[in-house]
Amino acid sequence: MERIVIICGTNRNDSVSMEIAGIYKSLLEELGQAAVIIDLKDLPSDFTTSALYENSGKNEKFNEFRELMSEAKKFVFVVPEYNGSFPGVLKAFIDGLKFPDTFTDKKCALVGVSSGVQGAGLALSHLTDIFNYCGTNVLALKPKLAQIDRHLEGGRITNDLYNTLLKDQAKKLVDF
Amino acid sequence: MERIVIICGTNRNDSVSMEIAGIYKSLLEELGQAAVIIDLKDLPSDFTTSALYENSGKNEKFNEFRELMSEAKKFVFVVPEYNGSFPGVLKAFIDGLKFPDTFTDKKCALVGVSSGVQGAGLALSHLTDIFNYCGTNVLALKPKLAQIDRHLEGGRITNDLYNTLLKDQAKKLVDF
Amino acid sequence: MERIVIICGTNRNDSVSMEIAGIYKSLLEELGQAAVIIDLKDLPSDFTTSALYENSGKNEKFNEFRELMSEAKKFVFVVPEYNGSFPGVLKAFIDGLKFPDTFTDKKCALVGVSSGVQGAGLALSHLTDIFNYCGTNVLALKPKLAQIDRHLEGGRITNDLYNTLLKDQAKKLVDF
Amino acid sequence: MERIVIICGTNRNDSVSMEIAGIYKSLLEELGQAAVIIDLKDLPSDFTTSALYENSGKNEKFNEFRELMSEAKKFVFVVPEYNGSFPGVLKAFIDGLKFPDTFTDKKCALVGVSSGVQGAGLALSHLTDIFNYCGTNVLALKPKLAQIDRHLEGGRITNDLYNTLLKDQAKKLVDF
Numbered sequence: 001m002e003r004i005v006i007i008c009g010t011n012r013n014d015s016v017s018m019e020i021a022g023i024y025k026s027l028l029e030e031l032g033q034a035a036v037i038i039d040l041k042d043l044p045s046d047f048t049t050s051a052l053y054e055n056s057g058k059n060e061k062f063n064e065f066r067e068l069m070s071e072a073k074k075f076v077f078v079v080p081e082y083n084g085s086f087p088g089v090l091k092a093f094i095d096g097l098k099f100p101d102t103f104t105d106k107k108c109a110l111v112g113v114s115s116g117v118q119g120a121g122l123a124l125s126h127l128t129d130i131f132n133y134c135g136t137n138v139l140a141l142k143p144k145l146a147q148i149d150r151h152l153e154g155g156r157i158t159n160d161l162y163n164t165l166l167k168d169q170a171k172k173l174v175d176f
Numbered sequence: 177m178e179r180i181v182i183i184c185g186t187n188r189n190d191s192v193s194m195e196i197a198g199i200y201k202s203l204l205e206e207l208g209q210a211a212v213i214i215d216l217k218d219l220p221s222d223f224t225t226s227a228l229y230e231n232s233g234k235n236e237k238f239n240e241f242r243e244l245m246s247e248a249k250k251f252v253f254v255v256p257e258y259n260g261s262f263p264g265v266l267k268a269f270i271d272g273l274k275f276p277d278t279f280t281d282k283k284c285a286l287v288g289v290s291s292g293v294q295g296a297g298l299a300l301s302h303l304t305d306i307f308n309y310c311g312t313n314v315l316a317l318k319p320k321l322a323q324i325d326r327h328l329e330g331g332r333i334t335n336d337l338y339n340t341l342l343k344d345q346a347k348k349l350v351d352f
Numbered sequence: 353m354e355r356i357v358i359i360c361g362t363n364r365n366d367s368v369s370m371e372i373a374g375i376y377k378s379l380l381e382e383l384g385q386a387a388v389i390i391d392l393k394d395l396p397s398d399f400t401t402s403a404l405y406e407n408s409g410k411n412e413k414f415n416e417f418r419e420l421m422s423e424a425k426k427f428v429f430v431v432p433e434y435n436g437s438f439p440g441v442l443k444a445f446i447d448g449l450k451f452p453d454t455f456t457d458k459k460c461a462l463v464g465v466s467s468g469v470q471g472a473g474l475a476l477s478h479l480t481d482i483f484n485y486c487g488t489n490v491l492a493l494k495p496k497l498a499q500i501d502r503h504l505e506g507g508r509i510t511n512d513l514y515n516t517l518l519k520d521q522a523k524k525l526v527d528f
Numbered sequence: 529m530e531r532i533v534i535i536c537g538t539n540r541n542d543s544v545s546m547e548i549a550g551i552y553k554s555l556l557e558e559l560g561q562a563a564v565i566i567d568l569k570d571l572p573s574d575f576t577t578s579a580l581y582e583n584s585g586k587n588e589k590f591n592e593f594r595e596l597m598s599e600a601k602k603f604v605f606v607v608p609e610y611n612g613s614f615p616g617v618l619k620a621f622i623d624g625l626k627f628p629d630t631f632t633d634k635k636c637a638l639v640g641v642s643s644g645v646q647g648a649g650l651a652l653s654h655l656t657d658i659f660n661y662c663g664t665n666v667l668a669l670k671p672k673l674a675q676i677d678r679h680l681e682g683g684r685i686t687n688d689l690y691n692t693l694l695k696d697q698a699k700k701l702v703d704f
Contacts, residue, residue: 084309128480295469313666316660322469352665400616443614
């Protein structure tokens with residue numbers, strides 16, 4: 001069975017997004033769907049110079065993630081809100097992937113995360129533009145987990161609406 | 177007199193955006209306005225791990241650019257289109273700046289550049305969201321220099337409309 | 353078989369978008385897919401006061417279109433660029449539809465049309481936000497038919513790339 | 529002194545946006561700035577057929593609003609969230625204005641209003657694209673008055689943050 005790749009959309013240490021990625025993996029597995037997580041914190045620290053443009057495909061460590069992305073048919077992006085959009089590192093990661101094979105006719109689900117009240121709404125809109133441009137269909141349902149610090153405790157989401165939205169989305173992605 | 181900072185929005189070597197940045201500097205100087213260019217290719221190669229989040233402000237080399245951005249009151253961003261939006265590296269650079277002082281009540285102008293027909297239109301829309309979120313007013317006029325390779329020769333733009341738009345924008349920015 | 357509803361996204365008389373809608377209907381029929389066109393010019397002239405908000409569902413003439421939209425599972429929106437986005441009339445039409453039943457878990461394809469060079473790119477981005485909010489999945493491939501006047505002759509599109517993109521999109525929508 | 533035109537961005541009867549428009553008028557007047565309100569509910573009920581495209585400028589009643597918009601140098605748009613963006617009627621109103629004179633080098637401020645948690649964030653992003661396309665500079669500060677029903681009582685806003693943001697924005701607009 002093909003695995004769904006879940007991308008933790010920041011390279012920050014001990015990120016909340018990584019916690020959400022772990023929760024999402026469990027949701028998929030409960031549906032009988034295998035999944036694997038890419039944490040952007042594991043990218044080589046110099047990847048923006050050693051793995052992009054004329055160096056595309058030349059960084060062996062980066063290529064491990066590149067291959068995972070190339071082989072998968074479906075993705076989940078967990079996207080924290082930084083400065084009103086997604087983290088620059090997430091887009092730099094995308095800029096280093098094999099184009100267009102990584103994206104053409106694939107499918108993805110987006111989850112927004114923020115400590116503030118917006119839940120990364122604009123970030124998800126921007127990313128939808130990017131993935132659609134690249135040829136990847138984006139699931140309409142995009143949960144926006146605003147004020148996440150109030151709703152996450154001991155590795156579990158305590159907000160019923162958030163849990164329902166994530167479960168619905170995971171199921172829709174499996175069926176997409 | 178305060179200098180306007182022009183940011184070449186990619187870290188690619190010998191970028192077309194850097195050529196446009198140079199042309200823009202001349203336009204501003206013809207208006208009697210001093211300007212300085214930041215080329216993102218000069219960022220430390222590991223800045224996404226050494227200059228963001230808990231390391232914000234700790235990378236001396238990165239801090240030189242951070243200071244330039246902090247002191248300026250007006251910016252020009254030259255933005256190539258990568259994967260339907262701006263380069264990830266540009267947003268990662270923004271993520272490492274001092275917030276919100278770098279942005280509050282400042283003013284900026286955006287120029288889109290692409291080899292294709294869109295002229296980075298969506299990139300400029302996304303960036304407008306980001307700068308507005310951060311508190312920086314964005315000039316309405318945002319030239320989109322599509323199919324740039326046909327319109328750039330020997331370090332000069334050969335398309336009259338493009339030249340007119342850039343001159344108009346430079347003048348509006350000085351008066352903004 | 354369920355019919356796909358094609359919406360001509362303007363109420364202008366003799367619109368180019370209506371021509372494109374007709375071409376799209378033929379493309380779908382060649383694929384063995386039945387389709388029907390809604391031309392927004394046929395909306396009652398006072399629908400913005402007689403068919404929205406507290407009058408939602410009360411205008412019999414408007415309700416004919418409302419029913420067509422309710423019953424369909426897939427849509428094609430042909431969207432001309434007006435003032436940098438979609439026509440206001442198209443969004444007012446959407447505002448009068450039964451919510452959320454008209455949209456939940458449905459699928460749509462978007463085609464941009466412009467006399468200028470942008471091909472309604474921002475309009476399609478804005479509409480994607482709207483449909484995703486409403487629960488409708490949007491196909492990633494969204495042809496942008498820029499400078500349409502140069503590429504339309506005697507009811508046929510004369511630009512090979514445009515024809516290929518529309519055919520690909522129609523096929524993807526049938527399979528979506 | 530030139531008056532600022534405040535546009536209530538919906539034609540719904542007794543709209544919350546109209547209440548906010550009234551509050552905003554008072555804020556401007558406290559700053560010594562004259563203002564006048566356009567309530568889209570006063571538009572002729574058939575304006576989408578009688579005042580757009582080939583009929584642009586031909587509807588006398590619509591023209592009263594058109595003139596107000598033409599003469600003003602600064603605008604405030606109070607924008608409720610309908611279906612994940614602005615009301616279609618607001619964009620149809622914009623589509624009937626004199627282009628580009630109504631917009632070129634003018635300035636505007638945007639206020640989002642919603643009963644839900646988003647505060648019309650995407651609506652304001654879409655409108656910023658539209659106004660920038662038309663040549664109008666948009667103030668970066670765009671208050672998003674989410675869950676407005678909890679924060680409005682007897683014609684006054686009871687949320688301190690909302691009041692502070694609106695006052696700051698009004699002052700910035702006067703100085704813009």
